[in-house]
Amino acid sequence: MTTQLLDLRKVRKAFGGNVVLRDVDLAVAPHRVAVLIGASGSGKSTLLRCVNLLETVDDGVILLDGEDITDPRVRADRVRRRIGMVFQAFNLFPHLSVLDNITLAPRKAHGVDRRTAEEQARELLGRFGLADKASEYPDRLSGGQQQRVAIVRALATKPRLMLLDEVTSALDPELVTEVLAVIRQLKQDGMTMVIATHEMGFAREVADEVCFLDGGAVLERAAPERLFGDPQEPRTRQFLRRVTESGRAG
Amino acid sequence: MRSARSPAKPAGEDDYVPSARQRERERIRRRTATRSALIAAASTVVLGTIIWVVVTRSPGWPRVQESFFDWGYAKRSFPSILAGLWLNIRVMLVCEVVILAFGLVVAGCRTLRGPVFFPLRLLAAAYTDLFRGLPLILVILLLGLGVPGLRLRGLPDSIVFYGGAALVLTYSAYVAEVFRAGIDSVHPSQRAAARSLGLSSGQAMRYVVLPQAVRRVVPPLLNDLVSLQKDSGLISVLGAIDAVRAAGIETATSFNFTPFVVAGALFVLLTIPLARFTDWLGRRTERRRGLGGAV
Numbered sequence: 084m085t086t087q088l089l090d091l092r093k094v095r096k097a098f099g100g101n102v103v104l105r106d107v108d109l110a111v112a113p114h115r116v117a118v119l120i121g122a123s124g125s126g127k128s129t130l131l132r133c134v135n136l137l138e139t140v141d142d143g144v145i146l147l148d149g150e151d152i153t154d155p156r157v158r159a160d161r162v163r164r165r166i167g168m169v170f171q172a173f174n175l176f177p178h179l180s181v182l183d184n185i186t187l188a189p190r191k192a193h194g195v196d197r198r199t200a201e202e203q204a205r206e207l208l209g210r211f212g213l214a215d216k217a218s219e220y221p222d223r224l225s226g227g228q229q230q231r232v233a234i235v236r237a238l239a240t241k242p243r244l245m246l247l248d249e250v251t252s253a254l255d256p257e258l259v260t261e262v263l264a265v266i267r268q269l270k271q272d273g274m275t276m277v278i279a280t281h282e283m284g285f286a287r288e289v290a291d292e293v294c295f296l297d298g299g300a301v302l303e304r305a306a307p308e309r310l311f312g313d314p315q316e317p318r319t320r321q322f323l324r325r326v327t328e329s330g331r332a333g
Numbered sequence: 334m335r336s337a338r339s340p341a342k343p344a345g346e347d348d349y350v351p352s353a354r355q356r357e358r359e360r361i362r363r364r365t366a367t368r369s370a371l372i373a374a375a376s377t378v379v380l381g382t383i384i385w386v387v388v389t390r391s392p393g394w395p396r397v398q399e400s401f402f403d404w405g406y407a408k409r410s411f412p413s414i415l416a417g418l419w420l421n422i423r424v425m426l427v428c429e430v431v432i433l434a435f436g437l438v439v440a441g442c443r444t445l446r447g448p449v450f451f452p453l454r455l456l457a458a459a460y461t462d463l464f465r466g467l468p469l470i471l472v473i474l475l476l477g478l479g480v481p482g483l484r485l486r487g488l489p490d491s492i493v494f495y496g497g498a499a500l501v502l503t504y505s506a507y508v509a510e511v512f513r514a515g516i517d518s519v520h521p522s523q524r525a526a527a528r529s530l531g532l533s534s535g536q537a538m539r540y541v542v543l544p545q546a547v548r549r550v551v552p553p554l555l556n557d558l559v560s561l562q563k564d565s566g567l568i569s570v571l572g573a574i575d576a577v578r579a580a581g582i583e584t585a586t587s588f589n590f591t592p593f594v595v596a597g598a599l600f601v602l603l604t605i606p607l608a609r610f611t612d613w614l615g616r617r618t619e620r621r622r623g624l625g626g627a628v
Binding site: 135154159160161163164166167169170172174176177178187188191192193214236237240 | 357367406522523525527528530531532533536540544545548
């Protein structure tokens with residue numbers, strides 16, 4: 084069991100009377116990519132936020148590297164330092180330059196000195212085609228560039244696991260491509276990821292396992308060829324058909 | 334209409350010549366701007382004349398002019414009022430620094446989480462409630478007349494100190510609320526992003542939330558400081574010889590009220606630089622972040 088990097092068992096989360104996650108099980112082995120699909124409100128974002136301890140689970144266990152991170156005695160900051168998270172709305176810090184956005188966490192939370200942090204940041208920016216943006220402010224960047232910076236910012240703390248929460252949903256179609264290219268590169272580098280997305284074509288391409296969430300429960304879990312090619316549940320078939328009709332299957 | 338529009342000649346190297354339509358547009362814009370300026374000037378002159386005529390034709394004007402706008406008294410009282418104003422300036426400078434620091438601390442206390450900080454939170458909330466409710470003049474009187482009576486050791490016995498302390502206590506309560514509003518206005522997603530990177534809640538506050546909050550509340554903060562500058566005149570009720578008190582002394586010897594008008598004019602002059610600085614700061618922030626545009 085401990086070979087899993089991330090392991091969710093019977094996780095439950097409710098906001099008031101609204102149950103958002105019910106008995107969710109999910110396991111991700113190192114260097115594997117799990118993709119969460121499902122309609123808006125199916126619980127994808129909440130699941131990611133629970134893993135990053137931005138929400139407290141109401142029941143069940145989440146294990147990171149075999150450690151129970153849902154134990155209330157666990158220091159949340161120390162867990163989050165091992166996880167990188169990227170948000171739908173980028174959430175870059177508008178008062179800081181790109182370089183400062185990226186080096187803030189390594190310097191303040193990981194105790195890296197400024198010179199080393201900036202060297203590493205510039206190297207990462209170079210790798211993702213953003214070398215000339217280091218001293219820009221977020222407001223001056225396109226959506227695609229902002230999201231790539233946000234990914235670099237999450238990578239700068241050398242996380243064990245990356246959580247991507249619908250990172251292309253706020254982008255124009257032509258900007259989606261550049262962000263997906265970055266994620267593809269991360270997969271090649273062997274990064275373990277949990278990705279919530281509406282891009283079905285991309286999900287199929289990059290996933291080792293796809294989970295279809297419906298009403299807060301994992302309704303179907305399978306390899307991408309199987310889940311997209313031969314879905315077992317009627318709800319899954321219905322969802323995929325609707326998405327194909329809206330032209331997002333890519 | 335401002336003439337801030339960029340000229341038609343572009344910076345590029347292509348030999349672009351503005352089209353007839355564009356030249357026509359610019360001609361219209363120039364004409365509109367000229368006309369606006371003329372209308373503004375004319376309406377100012379008309380309104381000014383009306384006020385002047387109404388005031389100077391009023392039956393009591395000669396008496397009012399004599400007792401409030403007497404050039405001779407103004408000149409005679411000016412040096413002592415100016416000397417008094419120097420006290421106001423020193424009080425407001427020291428108080429401004431202390432108020433900004435103390436206000437930020439109080440606002441910080443109110444946003445602390447965790448059970449250990451409960452008494453601090455409670456204290457900060459009680460403090461802001463109390464001192465926003467108490468009239469400033471009462472705080473000055475109670476502090477200036479009451480506390481020295483305690484004969485505590487180590488506290489200075491100057492009335493200026495107690496007047497300043499009253500200003501600090503009252504204004505810090507307002508400034509703390511301004512800071513808190515700024516902190517609350519930073520979207521929770523910013524804190525989430527900071528925490529998701531592994532920053533502690535204190536670090537998220539210090540490096541992510543506060544810098545954005547402070548930038549946002551600079552205009553209302555400076556507004557409070559302008560208000561403080563004039564309220565520094567209230568320490569005169571304790572007997573400190575500031576500009577207001579100095580004017581009062583001059584008036585008492587002559588029964589002419591011109592010194593008060595002089596003091597008032599000086600206070601206004603004193604606050605104008607800060608008001609213009611506020612405007613300039615706002616424009617600069619806007620320019621820096623490349624926002625704005627045609628609207």
